Amino acid sequence: xxxxxxxxxxxxxxxxxxxxxxxxxxxxxxxxxxxxxxxxxxxxxxxxxxxxxxxxxxxxxxxxxxxxxxxxxxxxxxxxxxxxxxxxxxxxxxxxxxxxxxxxxxxxxxxxxxxxxxxxxxxxxxxxxxxxxxxxxxxxxxxxxxxxxxxxxxxxxxxxxxxxxxxxxxxxxxxxxxxxxxxxxxxxxxxxxxxxxxxxxxxxxxxxxxxxxxxxxxxxxxxxxxxxxxxxxxxxxxxxxxxxxxxxxxxxxxxxxxxxxxxxxxxxxxxxxxxxxxxxxxxxxxxxxxxxxxxxxxxxxxxxxxxxxxxxxxxxxxxxxxxxxxxxxxxxxxxxxxxxxxxxxxxxxxxxxxxxxxxxxxxxxxxxxxxxxxxxxxxxxxxxxxxxxxxxxxxxxxxxxxxxxxxxxxxxxxxxxxxxxxxxx
Ligand code: NAD
Numbered sequence: 001x002x003x004x005x006x007x008x009x010x011x012x013x014x015x016x017x018x019x020x021x022x023x024x025x026x027x028x029x030x031x032x033x034x035x036x037x038x039x040x041x042x043x044x045x046x047x048x049x050x051x052x053x054x055x056x057x058x059x060x061x062x063x064x065x066x067x068x069x070x071x072x073x074x075x076x077x078x079x080x081x082x083x084x085x086x087x088x089x090x091x092x093x094x095x096x097x098x099x100x101x102x103x104x105x106x107x108x109x110x111x112x113x114x115x116x117x118x119x120x121x122x123x124x125x126x127x128x129x130x131x132x133x134x135x136x137x138x139x140x141x142x143x144x145x146x147x148x149x150x151x152x153x154x155x156x157x158x159x160x161x162x163x164x165x166x167x168x169x170x171x172x173x174x175x176x177x178x179x180x181x182x183x184x185x186x187x188x189x190x191x192x193x194x195x196x197x198x199x200x201x202x203x204x205x206x207x208x209x210x211x212x213x214x215x216x217x218x219x220x221x222x223x224x225x226x227x228x229x230x231x232x233x234x235x236x237x238x239x240x241x242x243x244x245x246x247x248x249x250x251x252x253x254x255x256x257x258x259x260x261x262x263x264x265x266x267x268x269x270x271x272x273x274x275x276x277x278x279x280x281x282x283x284x285x286x287x288x289x290x291x292x293x294x295x296x297x298x299x300x301x302x303x304x305x306x307x308x309x310x311x312x313x314x315x316x317x318x319x320x321x322x323x324x325x326x327x328x329x330x331x332x333x334x335x336x337x338x339x340x341x342x343x344x345x346x347x348x349x350x351x352x353x354x355x356x357x358x359x360x361x362x363x364x365x366x367x368x369x370x371x372x373x374x375x376x377x378x379x380x381x382x383x384x385x386x387x388x389x390x391x392x393x394x395x396x397x398x399x400x401x402x403x404x405x406x407x408x409x410x411x412x413x414x415x416x417x418x419x420x421x422x423x424x425x
Contacts, residue, residue, distance in 0.1 A: 002074070003024075003025050003074060004074050005025070005066050005067055005068050005069065005074035005075055005076050005094075006066070006067050006069075006074070006095070006098065007021065007066040007067065010064075010066045010091065011088060011091075015037065016037070018064065019033055019036060019037060022064055022076060022338055025076050025338075026076065026337055026338040026340060027337075028334065028337065028338070032334045032337070035330055035331065035334060036062065036331065036334055039059045041330060041331065042057040042059075042329065042330065042331070043330075044056075044057070046328060046329070046330070049328070050325060050328060050329070060080055060081065060082050060272075061080070061081070061082070062078060062079070062080050062273055062331065062335070063078075063079050063080075063081070063087035063269075064076050064077065064078055064079070064087070064338065065077040065079055065087050065090040065091045065094065065266075065354070065357075066091045066094070066095075067091050067092075067094035067095040067098055068090075068094045068102075068103075068350070068353065068354070068357070069094070069097070069098050069101075069102030069103065070102060070103045070104075070105060070224075070349065070350050070353045071102070071103070071104060071105055071349070072102065075339060075340065075341075075350055076338055076339070076340075077090065077094075077270060077339060077350070077354055078270065078273040078274070078334075078335035078338045078339060079266070079269035079270055079272075079273055080269055080272040080273035080335075081265070081268075081269035081272070083265065084378030084379055084381070084382060085378050085379075086265045086266060086269055086358065087269070088378075089357075089358060089361035089362065089365070090266050090354060090357050090358050090361065092361055093357035093358065093360040093361035093364070094357050096228055096232050096233055096360070096364075097226045097228060097356075097357060097360070099228065099229060099232040100226060100227040100228045100229055100232065100308075101226075101227065102226070103224050103225070103226050103353035103356065103357075104224070104225055104226070105222065105223060105224045105225075105349035105350070105352055105353055106222075106223050106349070107220075107221060107222045107223065107317070107345045107348050107349050107352075108219060108220060108221045109179055109219075109220075109345075110154075110179060110180045110181060110182075110185070110220050110318075110344050110345060110348075111157065111177050111178065111179050111180070111217075111219035111220050112177075112178050112180050112184075112185040112186075112189050112213055112214075112217055112219070112220060112318060113175050113176070113177060113178075113189075113213065113214045113216075113217065113218070113219060114175070114176040114178060114189040114190065114192055114193040114211070114212070114213050114214070115173055115174070115175055115176075115193070115210065115211075115212060115213075115214050116173070116174040116175075116176070116193050116196065116197055116200050116208055116210070116211050117171055117172075117173055117208065117209045117210040117211075118171065118172040118173075118174070118200055118201065118204045118206040118207065118208050118209075119168065119169070119171050119206055119207055119209055120206045120207045121170065121171075121172055121204045121205065121206035122205065124163040124170045124171070124172050124204075125163060127172050127203065127204035127205070127206065128161045128162070128163055128172055130203045130204065131159075131161045131172070131174050131200060131203050131204065132159075132160075132161055134199065134203055135158075135159055137199065138156075138159060138174075138176075138196050138199055138200075139156045139157070139158070139159065139176075141195055141196050141199060142155070142156035142176060142178070142192035142195060142196050143155045143156050143192075144195070145188075145191050145192050145195045146188050146191065146192065149178075149179075149180070149181060149183070149188055152181045152182070153179070153181055154178070154179040154180055154181035154183075155178065155179060156176055156177065156178050156179075156192055157177050157178070157179050158177040159174060159175060159176050159177060160174075160175045160177075161173065161174045161175065162175070172200075172204055172206065174196075174200055175214075176189070176192060176193060176196065177219060178192060180220075180318075180320070180344070181344065182320060182321045182322045182343055182344040183320040183321075183322045183323045183344070184276065184277055184280065184318050184319055184320035184323060184324055184344075185213065185318065185320065185323075186213045186277070186280070186318075186324075187323065188323075189213040190211065190212055190213055193211035193212060193213070194211045197211050215279075215280050215283040215284045215287065215316075215318070216283075216284055216287040216288065216291075216316065217284050217316035217317070217318045218288065218291070218316060220316055220317060220318055220348070221314055221315065221316055221317065222314070222315065222316075222317035222345075222348035222349050222351060222352035223312065223313065223314040223349075223352055224312065224313050224349065224352035224353040224355070224356045225310065225311065225312035225313075225356070226310065226311055226312075226353075226356060226360075227304075227308065227309070227310045228308060228309040228310070228311070228360075229308050230306075230307050230308050230309065233309060233364060234364070234368055236307050237367075238364060238367055238368050239303055239307060239308070239309045240303070240367075241363075241366075241367025241368065242301050242309060242360075242363045242364060242367050243301055243302060243303050243309075244367070245259070245301075245363045245366055245367055246259075246297060246299070246300060246301040246302075246363070249296070249297035250296050250297045250300075251296075253294065253295040253296070256289065256295055256296050256297050257295065259297050259298075259299070259359070259362075259363075260285065260286065260289055260297065260298050260299075262358055262359050262361075262362035262363075263285075263298055263299060263313060263355040263356065263358050263359040264281075264282060264285060264355065264358075265358050265362075266354040266355055266357060266358030267281060267285075267351050267354055267355045267358070268281065268282065270335075270339070270350075270351055270354055271319065271351070273331070273332065273335040274319075274326060274332050274335045274336050274339070274347075275324060275325035275326045275327075275328070275329040275331075275332025275333075275335075276319050276320060276324065276325075276326060277318075277324060280318050281316075281317070281318065281319070284315070284316035284317075284318060285298060285315045285316065288315050288316050289315075298313055298314070298315050298355070298359075299311060299312065299313040299355075299356060299359050300312050300313075301360075301363065311356055311359075311360060312356070313352055313355050313356045313359065314352070315352065315355065317348035317351055317352065319344055319347050319348050319351065320344055321336060321341070321342075321343070321344055321347060376402055376407050377398060377399075377402050379407060380397075380398035380399075380401045380402050380407045381394055381395070381398040383398070383401065383407055383408070383409055383412050384397040384398045384401070384412050384416075386409060386412075387409050387412035387413045387416060388413070388416060389412065389416050393416060393419055393420075396419060397412055397415045397416055397419065400415050401415065
């Protein structure tokens with residue numbers, strides 16, 4: 001039977017009831033469910049192997065966004081994030097997009113770029129030609145470093161070289177294009193870049209310095225787009241508001257940074273949940289947003305002739321299902337299982353859809369009721385807890401602050417005292 005990610009009232013269930021539903025959807029074992037609900041479940045021995053100087057682990061909540069339909073496939077989306085509202089907003093936007101048939105996506109092959117910097121070259125243009133002529137030998141040397149990747153259908157596929165003019169004089173930058181298949185690929189690419197450095201030195205008669213992957217993964221792009229009937233999003237005014245908001249982001253980097261941050265809220269939460277490298281994804285996304293010389297929006301939202309909404313996003317997506325922490329972190333393994341993606345490309349495309357959903361949710365709230373209403377009720381609960389509200393008073397304190405539009409620690413403390421006095425009487 002085809003499983004659906006369309007779940008109404010998921011938020012109203014208890015964590016145990018929600019997990020039961022996820023367990024059925026993703027065929028999780030009892031052991032995996034136990035691990036998920038034991039919130040300290042990164043064994044110290046594993047943590048100690050992951051990074052240096054380990055003293056403990058830092059748990060953050062793992063939620064599941066529902067309603068995602070991408071290329072007619074249903075996905076439950078695991079998200080690790082400390083910020084309230086993100087998971088709810090993603091689920092809400094995914095439901096709206098479902099009304100228009102769900103997300104459509106595409107992606108390029110998973111090609112990463114490795115850079116080899118050569119300096120002190122007398123004739124950089126001739127050196128460039130020599131590197132390009134030696135392409136086959138260079139690719140062969142690179143591929144000898146990773147027979148496993150080559151056997152999986154990946155490996156170094158092509159290269160290019162460019163002369164750049166810097167404050168330290170001209171440099172020849174060789175760029176190796178490596179198909180990383182289901183790996184993010186930084187280790188794989190860096191190993192290859194280091195291995196071919198001596199060949200580059202011979203060819204250029206210069207000195208090789210840096211040999212490292214580029215996080216501006218312009219050859220590894222993921223795209224998502226969707227169509228939304230105007231009735232599903234709250235009518236013509238909301239559509240116009242979203243289109244105007246996008247024009248603002250496209251024209252103004254101060255707005256674009258926040259516009260893109262909204263999309264990255266969703267993407268990074270999934271990246272974290274699956275043990276991927278979120279710094280790599282952030283660096284790639286923002287550099288891509290500035291690629292044409294001015295920082296701008298990663299997404300576009302347009303009005304169709306009939307006044308409906310269509311949106312799209314395109315960004316680099318260097319993600320893996322192999323390597324890094326993906327296969328070592330016990331919760332990351334379960335998160336990948338919940339998501340159910342089988343290749344890094346499928347994963348990248350779902351992430352693009354999540355980014356577009358998150359962007360839509362933020363724009364809809366901004367264009368419609370203002371961001372504070374939805375956002376602040378959850379935030380208010382956090383402030384109430386931080387101000388020392390006992391469990392039974394948290395909701396009432398939060399409610400009063402939201403009503404007064406004064407969501408502040410000092411006010412929370414006052415309310416706790418006021419309610420405390422009333423209940424003491
Ligand atoms: P990795 O080296 O652990 O795993 C990749 C390897 O897995 C491949 O080289 C290949 O040998 C093997 N493999 C087996 N089956 C495969 C398949 N189907 N597809 C692809 N590979 C397969 O990890 P990685 O992905 O090369 O590197 C990722 C790690 O590098 C992350 O932890 C990241 O944080 C880190 N890192 C990032 C940067 C950066 O982004 N600038 C720099 C250095 C390190």
